[in-house]
Amino acid sequence: MALLTPEDLENLSMQLEENDEIARRVTGLDIRGICESLYGTEPGSEKVGIIPITAGNGIIGNFTSSLLYIVEYFGFEGFITEHPDVTGYYEAVSRGADIIMMADDHIFTAHNLRNEKIVSNHVATGVVYADIASRFQEASSKDILVIGLGRVGYAGACHLVNKGFNVYACDPNKEFLQKAVDELGINPYCSDDRKKFSMVFEATPNADTISEGMIEERCLVSTPGIPCGLPPEIGKKYRVDLVMEPLVIGVASMLYSVI
Numbered sequence: 733m734a735l736l737t738p739e740d741l742e743n744l745s746m747q748l749e750e751n752d753e754i755a756r757r758v759t760g761l762d763i764r765g766i767c768e769s770l771y772g773t774e775p776g777s778e779k780v781g782i783i784p785i786t787a788g789n790g791i792i793g794n795f796t797s798s799l800l801y802i803v804e805y806f807g808f809e810g811f812i813t814e815h816p817d818v819t820g821y822y823e824a825v826s827r828g829a830d831i832i833m834m835a836d837d838h839i840f841t842a843h844n845l846r847n848e849k850i851v852s853n854h855v856a857t858g859v860v861y862a863d864i865a866s867r868f869q870e871a872s873s874k875d876i877l878v879i880g881l882g883r884v885g886y887a888g889a890c891h892l893v894n895k896g897f898n899v900y901a902c903d904p905n906k907e908f909l910q911k912a913v914d915e916l917g918i919n920p921y922c923s924d925d926r927k928k929f930s931m932v933f934e935a936t937p938n939a940d941t942i943s944e945g946m947i948e949e950r951c952l953v954s955t956p957g958i959p960c961g962l963p964p965e966i967g968k969k970y971r972v973d974l975v976m977e978p979l980v981i982g983v984a985s986m987l988y989s990v991i
């Protein structure tokens with residue numbers, strides 16, 4: 733999994749506004765509306781404790797401050813603990829946090845201490861980005877393409893199968909693909925298939941995973957992937973709408989899924 737860099741998190745408010753506007757235009761809902769519809773929840777007065785974690789590669793500049801911005805944008809009360817790690821955990825609970833958010837290099841989690849709900853960023857991000865792709869109002873059918881079946885892609889594909897979409901998926905890892913075929917009943921897709929899609933959910937850590945043969949004239953690509961899987965020239969040529977940003981939408985999904 734590629735780790736975020738402080739540069740990824742620059743001008744987060746502009747990235748949020750841009751993606752909110754695109755989401756509203758192509759799905760009819762903004763990010764808040766999509767999360768409310770997805771989980772049937774609305775923020776109450778939950779207090780979110782954000783704990784810096786020094787494990788592994790350590791603290792990522794402006795990661796916790798970005799989380800605080802996102803928590804407050806979506807109407808929660810939040811604070812960043814003064815201390816990291818175990819001391820920070822003790823501080824967050826002592827300060828009355830209802831929800832704890834923290835991340836090491838492998839898992840980024842939100843845990844609601846009151847209702848005991850817990851979620852990983854992988855699952856919450858996969859579900860919300862897949863859901864966004866599936867809400868494309870100009871979609872030509874219920875066919876949807878999922879590129880990447882790792883922890884994020886698999887969660888998104890599972891959500892789309894449960895929503896009743898015709899899910900086609902690909903992954904260079906044949907074991908990942910076979911697992912999704914066996915467990916989710918998805919249709920394996922390879923790029924030399926002639927089939928084109930108007931909805932694409934891309935969940936890989938690679939660039940240029942989307943090729944011309946995959947997409948219809950009007951198409952929505954939804955991806956949390958860094959770098960972006962959609963080549964800019966293809967995006968322009970096919971008038972593709974792209975919902976993509978590094979952190980906000982996945983964190984919003986985490987919060988709405990544990991309240």
Ligand SMILES: NCCC[C@@H](N)C(=O)NCCCC[C@H](N)C(=O)O
Binds near residue numbers: 796
């Ligand atoms: N969609 C978001 C995915 C984030 C994930 N790829 C990552 O960089 N995780 C590492 C976060 C490390 C945070 C650090 N321990 C801190 O607390 O500052």
